[in-house]
Amino acid sequence: xxxxxxxxxxxxxxxxxxxxxxxxxxxxxxxxxxxxxxxxxxxxxxxxxxxxxxxxxxxxxxxxxxxxxxxxxxxxxxxxxxxxxxxxxxxxxxxxxxxxxxxxxxxxxxxxxxxxxxxxxxxxxxxxxxxxxxxxxxxxxxxxxxxxxxxxxxxxxxxxxxxxxxxxxxxxxxxxxxxxxxxxxxxxxxxxx
Numbered sequence: 001x002x003x004x005x006x007x008x009x010x011x012x013x014x015x016x017x018x019x020x021x022x023x024x025x026x027x028x029x030x031x032x033x034x035x036x037x038x039x040x041x042x043x044x045x046x047x048x049x050x051x052x053x054x055x056x057x058x059x060x061x062x063x064x065x066x067x068x069x070x071x072x073x074x075x076x077x078x079x080x081x082x083x084x085x086x087x088x089x090x091x092x093x094x095x096x097x098x099x100x101x102x103x104x105x106x107x108x109x110x111x112x113x114x115x116x117x118x119x120x121x122x123x124x125x126x127x128x129x130x131x132x133x134x135x136x137x138x139x140x141x142x143x144x145x146x147x148x149x150x151x152x153x154x155x156x157x158x159x160x161x162x163x164x165x166x167x168x169x170x171x172x173x174x175x176x177x178x179x180x181x182x183x184x185x186x187x188x189x190x191x192x193x
Contacts (some may be wrong), residue, residue: 043069045077064089093130097143099173100181101126104145108167112151117160120190121150144182150190160187 049062062084063079064086077092079085090098101124112119128143164183168174174181 013074041069043067050079067095072140091126093140096140096177097126097128100143100171100177101145103171103173104164104167104181105147105169108147108149108163111163111166111170112160115159115163115166117156117163118152119149119160121148121188123148140177140179142180142182143177144184145160146184146186148186148188150188152190154189157187157189160186161185 021113045065047065049064051061053060055061063084065077067077076089077095078089080091080093081087085091091121101123105124109119109122124145124147125193126143126145129141130138131141132138147164149160151157164185168181168183171181
């Protein structure tokens, strides 16, 4: 549970509180036919915020934790500072948003190859909205990706813009979340040398 107003220059995600909650999007239907393969993933989360008295009170424990997976570097996690977390660590909402941005980028690069235009640079500044409820619960209500894509072919800008819709339909993470993922892309063309 976190809202991030100041995520630091090294982060590419911002969570903005939102008071109005849009209706849930229509559930995505899986493609017809059998799946080609099934994959499974495993991560571990270990709380590291015990300050000596455990959860004896709301202010008595830290929200710090480590996210680990076999053979990978640990991710230092926490809650957002609004919820007594450490602003220098990733919070769960930022990680969901980062996953959406990563997945869209990887799907988009795949679409570029299959459609025959050349991407030479890609960056994104993703944002999301979090709705907080009176009972202490909350949910992400939407995300917007702002990819800036540089391609080589000046005559393929329209194709490059349209490819975001295809990438969104292929993105595993976007297909899995219960909130809309919007796109505000910008396409640039690298000038010939």
